Amino acid sequence: MATTSPLANGAAQQPQAGVILDALIIGAGFAGMYQLHCLRDRLGLAAQVLEAAAGVGGTWYWNRYPGARCDSESHAYRFSFSEELARAWQWSERYPGQPEVLRYLNFVADRLDLKRDIRFNTRVESACWDEAAKLWQVSTASGERHRARFLITAVGCLSSANIPDIPGLESFEGRWVHTGQWPHEGVDFRGLRVGQVGTGSTGIQCAPVIAETAAHLTVFQRTANYSVPARNAPLTDEFKRYARDNVAEISRTMRATRNGHPFFDADRSALATPPEERQALYDAAWAKGGLQFRATFGDIISNLEANKTAADFIRAKIRGIVRDPVTAAKLADIDHPYAAKRPPIDSGYFETFNRDNVALVDLRAEPIERITPRGIRTSRKEYALDAIVFATGFDGLTGSLLAMDIRGRGDTPLGDVWRDGPRNYLGLQVTGFPNLFMITGPGSPSVLCNMPVPIEQHVEWITGCIARMRDTGMRQVEARAEAMDAWVAKVNAAAAATLLPMAAHSWYMGANIPGKPRVFLPYAGGMARYREICDQVAANHYEGFTLSD
Numbered sequence: 001m002a003t004t005s006p007l008a009n010g011a012a013q014q015p016q017a018g019v020i021l022d023a024l025i026i027g028a029g030f031a032g033m034y035q036l037h038c039l040r041d042r043l044g045l046a047a048q049v050l051e052a053a054a055g056v057g058g059t060w061y062w063n064r065y066p067g068a069r070c071d072s073e074s075h076a077y078r079f080s081f082s083e084e085l086a087r088a089w090q091w092s093e094r095y096p097g098q099p100e101v102l103r104y105l106n107f108v109a110d111r112l113d114l115k116r117d118i119r120f121n122t123r124v125e126s127a128c129w130d131e132a133a134k135l136w137q138v139s140t141a142s143g144e145r146h147r148a149r150f151l152i153t154a155v156g157c158l159s160s161a162n163i164p165d166i167p168g169l170e171s172f173e174g175r176w177v178h179t180g181q182w183p184h185e186g187v188d189f190r191g192l193r194v195g196q197v198g199t200g201s202t203g204i205q206c207a208p209v210i211a212e213t214a215a216h217l218t219v220f221q222r223t224a225n226y227s228v229p230a231r232n233a234p235l236t237d238e239f240k241r242y243a244r245d246n247v248a249e250i251s252r253t254m255r256a257t258r259n260g261h262p263f264f265d266a267d268r269s270a271l272a273t274p275p276e277e278r279q280a281l282y283d284a285a286w287a288k289g290g291l292q293f294r295a296t297f298g299d300i301i302s303n304l305e306a307n308k309t310a311a312d313f314i315r316a317k318i319r320g321i322v323r324d325p326v327t328a329a330k331l332a333d334i335d336h337p338y339a340a341k342r343p344p345i346d347s348g349y350f351e352t353f354n355r356d357n358v359a360l361v362d363l364r365a366e367p368i369e370r371i372t373p374r375g376i377r378t379s380r381k382e383y384a385l386d387a388i389v390f391a392t393g394f395d396g397l398t399g400s401l402l403a404m405d406i407r408g409r410g411d412t413p414l415g416d417v418w419r420d421g422p423r424n425y426l427g428l429q430v431t432g433f434p435n436l437f438m439i440t441g442p443g444s445p446s447v448l449c450n451m452p453v454p455i456e457q458h459v460e461w462i463t464g465c466i467a468r469m470r471d472t473g474m475r476q477v478e479a480r481a482e483a484m485d486a487w488v489a490k491v492n493a494a495a496a497a498t499l500l501p502m503a504a505h506s507w508y509m510g511a512n513i514p515g516k517p518r519v520f521l522p523y524a525g526g527m528a529r530y531r532e533i534c535d536q537v538a539a540n541h542y543e544g545f546t547l548s549d
């Protein structure tokens with residue numbers, strides 16, 4: 001394959017006129033970096049990454065809001081493909097903060113010498129399949145044109161910020177920011193009256209930190225949310241030793257579990273467990289903290305009654321923490337099953353509402369009417385604000401893909417094929433878009449997992465497929481229509497077997513974006529099962545794909 005390419009392994013930093021790359025990768029987060037390493041250093045292909053930001057990191061480059069921290073435990077939030085690489089990095093806390101994750105990704109990029117093949121400050125605007133040449137033509141915002149045999153999107157799941165269309169925003173005389181586009185120089189809230197809109201994972205992380213410096217913080221809550229204490233702390237020397245000495249074993253566990261975390265869901269039922277014992281197990285999980293709370297019982301995510309035991313436990317905790325009963329009642333008035341929306345973990349979120357300088361506004365009781373020059377007006381009153389923080393999430397999974405004008409065979413836009421919701425095969429390929437692979441797009445277990453795990457699996461699978469094509473002289477791979485239909489049905493069935501679709505307003509359902517089709521976006525059948533399916537497909541000569549020359 002690389003014989004047609006004028007680029008030797010890793011030699012190119014600048015595009016040359018007429019050059020045809022083997023692969024273009026969009027995005028330089030975990031996914032794009034590893035994909036570059038696999039194609040360039042393992043297969044010896046000419047590959048480049050196009051990245052809109054000025055540095056590597058993806059999500060961790062943009063999300064610099066106060067309190068930004070990974071909810072996966074640090075010893076599992078890493079690449080697993082190289083034990084040596086994993087041992088060479090030492091995390092400092094149980095959950096790594098944003099600056100530390102960004103340092104880690106720069107460390108990996110430098111160690112693998114990736115940056116010379118990443119074009120920074122280069123935003124892809126469009127990509128079009130050239131049927132005659134069997135190549136992707138890619139254009140960037142700065143007017144560059146690139147051509148490549150394969151196009152691989154590694155654009156992240158949560159990178160298209162959702163700034164709500166609230167009337168009057170342009171009239172606001174204070175400053176407003178979205179958490180996912182946080183200014184690199186930071187925002188000084190000292191002496192300011194801050195309004196925060198949104199109480200998802202991000203809002204729950206940033207409210208306690210903003211409250212520490214702002215003169216006053218008003219949290220505008222539309223949907224009350226569960227949260228479990230993270231119990232973040234510096235790692236002990238003993239734990240650091242454990243993580244270093246057990247790299248392979250930890251990675252094996254991550255690959256074997258449903259969500260890619262380094263722990264298994266308990267094999268017991270919440271309903272079959274006597275109430276006192278159940279309470280003791282929840283107490284222990286609460287004391288331990290973190291996403292592992294969800295793994296306390298095996299039926300929490302599939303049985304509504306079982307789920308209610310977890311939900312009631314957390315509601316009782318909220319009422320116990322928050323001193324003002326009216327505020328506590330609003331925070332505990334949660335309308336969906338526990339973990340049907342992505343379950344946040346926190347460092348003092350509910351405790352924050354015991355501070356004198358923090359207030360909660362329940363938008364169900366008094367919806368926002370408009371933003372005024374002086375603040376936010378709800379149906380009840382105007383809240384005077386100097387700054388507004390939008391912790392309002394993202395156009396998840398499809399937003400960044402559809403923001404690019406991607407056109408397949410017959411100049412068909414991806415947006416047309418996905419008009420009623422995303423459709424693909426294994427989350428990896430769309431019929432009519434040959435040689436285009438997506439990493440952790442819709443239809444992949446992606447956001448339901450500890451992200452490095454699906455990312456590595458996808459990248460390795462794509463690399464294997466491309467290697468097979470090279471070895472057999474094939475130039476084109478495309479998902480078959482019937483395989484795509486069957487996968488869409490599988491994604492729907494997997495979601496239906498859980499309680500996840502019950503959170504009708506969740507971004508998993510696309511419900512946070514006006515006009516977005518309401519379909520459950522990720523594959524909820526579990527990462528381990530997904531891996532088996534993909535391995536089987538590859539072993540069966542890429543069943544469901546057409547490989548041709």
Ligand code: N01
Nearest residue numbers: 069070071164198199200201202203222223342391392393
């Ligand atoms: O976004 P969200 P997020 N008026 O969509 C509210 C990952 N993550 O940035 O629920 C008023 O979850 C909205 O209200 P409602 C993680 O996968 C990971 O917090 O739609 N409110 C909700 O409260 C997570 O799931 C980590 O009623 C409006 C909030 O804004 C994903 O990112 C850390 C509104 C948005 O919550 C997204 O989390 C943080 C409006 N017009 C996040 N529009 C780590 O692991 C929206 N809202 C590090």
